[in-house]
Structures are given as C-alpha cells and as structure tokens.
Amino acid sequence: MAVTAQMVKELREKTGAGMMDCKKALTETNGDMEKAIDFLREKGMAKAAKKADRIAAEGTAFIKSEGNEAVILEVNSETDFVAKNEGFQQLVKELAEQLLAKKPATLEEALEQKMSSGDTVAEYINKAIAKIGEKITLRRFEVVTKGDNDSFGEYLHMGGRIAVLTVLEGTTDAQAAKDVAMHAAALNPKYISRDAVSEEEVAHEREVLTQQALNEGKPEKIVAKMVEGRLGKFFEEICLVDQAFVKNPDQTVGEYVASKGGKVKELVRYGVGEGIEKRQDNFAEEVMNQVKK
Structure with missing residues (x-):
C-alpha cells in the first residue's frame, strides 16, 4: 500500500513521533495505522498512542x-x-x-x-x-x-x-x-475502573510493553516485572478511579469519592463531533471558483 503524506501527518499527530519515523512505520506495516502506532511504541518512538478521534463536526x-x-x-x-x-x-x-x-x-x-x-x-x-x-x-x-x-x-x-x-x-x-x-x-x-477493560485490550497492551522493554535492551528476566509496573501506569491513564484527582493530585478520583462515602x-x-470527519474546505480555492463563474 502506498504511504501518503496525509497518512504520515495523521500518524505524527497521533503519536508525536518524527516524520521519517512515521513514514518508516507505515511502510513496515503496509499502511495499517493501528499497527504503525504499535510499531512506534515498541521502538520507543511514541510516548503514547493518542487514538482519540478528531473533533470535527x-x-x-x-x-x-x-x-x-x-x-x-x-x-x-x-x-x-x-x-x-x-x-x-x-x-x-x-x-x-x-x-x-x-x-x-x-x-x-x-x-x-x-x-x-x-x-x-x-x-x-x-x-x-x-x-x-x-x-x-x-x-x-x-x-x-x-x-x-x-x-x-x-x-x-x-x-x-x-x-x-x-x-x-x-x-x-x-x-x-x-x-x-x-x-x-x-x-x-x-x-470507570480496571474491571471494565477487556482482557483483549490488556493482553494487547502487555504485548506492546513487553516488546518495548525488549527493544530497550532490558534483560528478559526482569521484563515481566517491568511490564506489570508499566501496565499499572496504563490503567492510571485510562481508568477514572485510578487517575490522580485534578483538584488534589495527592489522591485518586476513587479515593476522593470514597472520602464522600x-x-x-x-x-x-x-x-462534540468526536469521531466525525469534517470536510476540509479550501477557502482560497472556493473563492477563486466563485470569481471564475
């Protein structure tokens, strides 16, 4: 599959990785965006997979x-x-x-x-x-x-x-x-909590984190322990009750709610509009088309 500039731009926005790294990842994964994100993460080139849909509508x-x-x-x-x-x-x-x-x-x-x-x-x-x-x-x-x-x-x-x-x-x-x-x-x-995360998603994240650790040159005997620690960070990012409460980062949201009984x-x-792709209008081109009429 041909890798386009738009695909490279999208991957860069989702991962924060460099342009050439994004192009290589897409080439290696035959243009599969999700696999390219995993490729960059495994290589340590992306801090996180920013998969949030664009807010357009x-x-x-x-x-x-x-x-x-x-x-x-x-x-x-x-x-x-x-x-x-x-x-x-x-x-x-x-x-x-x-x-x-x-x-x-x-x-x-x-x-x-x-x-x-x-x-x-x-x-x-x-x-x-x-x-x-x-x-x-x-x-x-x-x-x-x-x-x-x-x-x-x-x-x-x-x-x-x-x-x-x-x-x-x-x-x-x-x-x-x-x-x-x-x-x-x-x-x-x-x-809301870890219980809601599917086994498939946890297994996928564990696989990515394992490959990431191995690519960093970590000894295999400590990789499993490292992965479980990083998996904990993963849950803290995506699960409401595990997140540090914005009004008091010293306690989690779950602890704050529990303090209220x-x-x-x-x-x-x-x-609004998340997941909806909005038409990208070229304003200058639109004006020129009107002038030509």
Whole structure:
C-alpha cells in the first residue's frame, strides 16, 4: 500500500513521533495505522498512542435532569455559528425534554416518537432545518437513572463542547459528583475502573510493553516485572478511579469519592463531533471558483 503524506501527518499527530519515523512505520506495516502506532511504541518512538478521534463536526452537547432521571445528548450542526443560534439551542432543550419524558431505547426509536406538536422527532428536526438553513442531526443520547441515595454530576464545558454526566452511588453530595464530572471533562478517561477493560485490550497492551522493554535492551528476566509496573501506569491513564484527582493530585478520583462515602457508578462523556470527519474546505480555492463563474 502506498504511504501518503496525509497518512504520515495523521500518524505524527497521533503519536508525536518524527516524520521519517512515521513514514518508516507505515511502510513496515503496509499502511495499517493501528499497527504503525504499535510499531512506534515498541521502538520507543511514541510516548503514547493518542487514538482519540478528531473533533470535527459542530453542534452542542446538553444535559437535563429531573429527580432521579437525567439525559445527556449531542445535536450536530454544520457550523459553530448555528450551534450558538437561539433557535438551535431551543431545539436542543426541547429534544432533551422529549428524550427524558419518552425514554426511547434507540436513536431510531427516538426519531419515530411523537412530540407534543404532533410531529415525530425526525419531522420536528426537519422543520428546524428548513427554518435555520443548515443540516441538523440528533447524533446520540443516553438516559441515566439513579437511586434516592445517589447523586448526579452534571458539567458542560465551553457551553456544551464537552458534556459529562456522572452518577455517584451511596452519596447525595452533588458537588462531589460535579467535581468528578469536571475531572472527566479534562482527562477524558476511557473506563470507570480496571474491571471494565477487556482482557483483549490488556493482553494487547502487555504485548506492546513487553516488546518495548525488549527493544530497550532490558534483560528478559526482569521484563515481566517491568511490564506489570508499566501496565499499572496504563490503567492510571485510562481508568477514572485510578487517575490522580485534578483538584488534589495527592489522591485518586476513587479515593476522593470514597472520602464522600460513595463510589462511581456511571460516567457518560460526550465531546462534540468526536469521531466525525469534517470536510476540509479550501477557502482560497472556493473563492477563486466563485470569481471564475
């Protein structure tokens, strides 16, 4: 497979490795991005595999709660200008109310349900599109419930560019729950705890770390012990309760929550547009094309 400049650029952004190292890694792995990341890590050329998807699409994420129920949702638009539009913001709030009231199980089910206006959700969104003049989509949502002795943590960063909803079980300390949500907004943990990490992912990481240690010239007899130590660091990076708490790095998030008499039960974090590739427009070319007409 031919290695393109765009592929090299993408790998460099994900790993922080040098351009020539990225090109070599892609050549060695026949253009496989994931294998190229592992190749660089094994050679010690990449500090970490930054696999977070690019945030490209515009829109907003929002949270609404009532009693023991809450909903977090993401609604996308084509431009940030429209995302800040009063009509768009009102639509997002109305969709949140609808989802919280009807609690659909899937996105497809949500779009087919009737709103108080008599329109289905899909029809209601289409009317908003006609009025606002941009494509708008309800991308995802999750309805979350808690017990009477639990607490919701709700946090919107930058007006909804990132939204985090947490549930702390065993404590009604809403501020603590919000603190955890703010932490998750900043550090973006992949899992709540180590129990949630699949055996396959742990095995893959152990294999990468083992090869990395061997490539560093470490004696085989101490490699296994080294790998387990590095694996602990891996868990600290991706698991919420193992991360150093941003408000007090001397304790982990798990220790902070435990000091409040609770434990983290749920975590939902939405970054607007994550995983959506946005069309890359060449503005100068667009202007020239208009001039030629």
